Amino acid sequence: MPIIAANFKTNHTRSSTAKYVSLVNNYLKTNSTSDVYIFPTATSLDYFETVANLHIGAQNAYATQNGSFTGEIGTEQLDEFYIKTILIGHSERRHILGETQEMIAQKYQYFKALGYRIIYCVGEPLEIKESGLDATLQYMQTQFEGIDLSYENLVVAYEPVWAIGTGVTATNDDIVNVHQALKKQCSKPLLYGGSVKLGNVESICQLDGVDGVLIGTASWVAEDFIKIIENTKEL
Ligand code: PGA
Secondary structure, X not given: OOEEEEEOOOOOOHHHHHHHHHHHHHHHHOOOOOOEEEEOXXXXXXXXXXXXXXXXXXXXXXXXXXXXXXXXXXXXXXXXXXXXXXXXXXXXXXXXXXXXXXXHHHHHHHHHHOOOEEEEEEXXXXXXXXXXXXXXXXXXXXXXXXXXXXXXXXXEEEOOHHHOOOOOOOOHHHHHHHHHHHHHHOOOOEEEEOOOOHHHHHHHXXXXXXXXXXXXXXXXXXXXXXXXXXXXXXX
C-alpha cells in the first residue's frame, strides 16, 4: 500500500480545508490504506480529529518555539493543533523563497530533535537533468548535506523540479533510476512527486523503489484525491 500525500501549497481556505479533511477522513474510516498526509496552508491548520493513519502536516515552519521572526510560525503554533509532521526542503522553498541547504539542514535538525515526522524533498532542476543521471545524483548529494538519513521518522520525496506543476511527469525510467540509487543510500520510505495525477498514479506507485507519491495540483479536489487513494490502495 503506497503512502499518499497532498501538498496544498497556497490553495484552499480554512473552511474548504476543513471540508476536504473531513471527506478524506470519512473515506479512510471505512477503507484500509497506508499513511495519508495532507499539508494545508498555515492559516488553515487546526486540530482535526482523524483516523490514526491520516496525518495533517505543516508545509513549513521556522526552527523555533516562538520569538521574533515576522511572518513565520514556530512549534508553539503547531503544538496548539498537535501537528507533528512537516515538509522540509520543498523545491519551491529552495528556488522561490531562497532557502539554502544550510538553512534547510538547520531546520531539519531542529524538527528532528523534536521527533517530528519529516517529509524531506530533493530534486534536480532541468539543466542538471539534461546533464545526465550522474549529474542528477551528484546534485542530490548536495541536498543531503547536513541531513541525517537514518532518522527514524524520515520519509524522503524525490521531486524533479522540472516536473513540478508543469504537467511533465518524469518517465518511468527516470523515476526508477533515481529511486534505485537513492534506495542504496537510504532505507526510508521514498515518495515520487511531480505532476502525479489520477491517470499516472497507479503505474508510478508500482515502480521499483517507489513507496508512494507527493501530489500538488492533482490533490486539490478532495474527490480526486480520494479516488487516487482508492485506486492505489490494493497495490
Ligand atoms: P505537482 O506538485 O503535483 O503540482 O507537480 C508536486 C509538489 O510540489 O509536491
